[in-house]
Amino acid sequence: MSNAPVNNGRRRFLTVATSVVGGAGVVGAAVPFIASWNPSAKAKAAGAPVEVNISKIATGQLVRTNYRGKPIYIVRRSQDVIDALGGHEDQLNDPQSNEAQQPAYAQNQYRSIKPEYLVAEGVCTHLGCAPTYRKGDFAEQVEGVDYGFFCPCHGSKFDMAGRVFSGVPAPLNLVVPEHSFLDDNTLIIGVGKGDA
Numbered sequence: 001m002s003n004a005p006v007n008n009g010r011r012r013f014l015t016v017a018t019s020v021v022g023g024a025g026v027v028g029a030a031v032p033f034i035a036s037w038n039p040s041a042k043a044k045a046a047g048a049p050v051e052v053n054i055s056k057i058a059t060g061q062l063v064r065t066n067y068r069g070k071p072i073y074i075v076r077r078s079q080d081v082i083d084a085l086g087g088h089e090d091q092l093n094d095p096q097s098n099e100a101q102q103p104a105y106a107q108n109q110y111r112s113i114k115p116e117y118l119v120a121e122g123v124c125t126h127l128g129c130a131p132t133y134r135k136g137d138f139a140e141q142v143e144g145v146d147y148g149f150f151c152p153c154h155g156s157k158f159d160m161a162g163r164v165f166s167g168v169p170a171p172l173n174l175v176v177p178e179h180s181f182l183d184d185n186t187l188i189i190g191v192g193k194g195d196a
Contacts (some may be wrong), residue, residue: 049190062133067189071122080161082115088145093164102176105193111161111176117180120162126170129153
């Protein structure tokens with residue numbers, strides 16, 4: 001045993017310093033652990049609604065975006081295209097959209113909330129290829145229809161409402177995702193009509 005005098009100030013300092021360093025270590029270890037409970041940025045992006053500014057989409061133009069890892073096609077249809085949707089229903093596999101490939105509010109001739117805009121997954125319902133948007137030259141593939149989607153993989157054809165033509169490999173219409181309009185210029189994909 002040493003007979004040197006005890007320095008209480010130094011002892012107190014060492015005790016406080018050790019406590020602070022230990023507390024910082026506990027916080028440093030806890031933060032990543034607690035943060036791991038939150039979904040990753042990739043997971044948030046995969047399911048988070050997507051807002052699209054549609055104010056600059058020209059009539060007849062297709063715009064692509066992604067939602068939950070799938071391409072989404074947004075087409076601003078002209079009045080002529082909208083009017084023509086009823087003229088070829090006898091050529092379609094499911095003209096009334098009886099199969100659940102769209103939300104209930106989009107189960108109509110246009111398969112959309114607003115007839116002017118088609119919002120559909122750009123994924124063929126046959127084997128998942130990406131159909132191409134055809135304007136004008138579509139009539140070469142489908143009698144009397146000037147606009148539509150053609151899948152180059154196996155020849156499936158869809159009209160401007162995403163409805164599949166009969167006699168092609170694709171069994172179902174293109175999928176219409178949940179969507180709504182925040183205002184006249186903003187489309188939200190992933191939030192249904194009435195949920196916004």
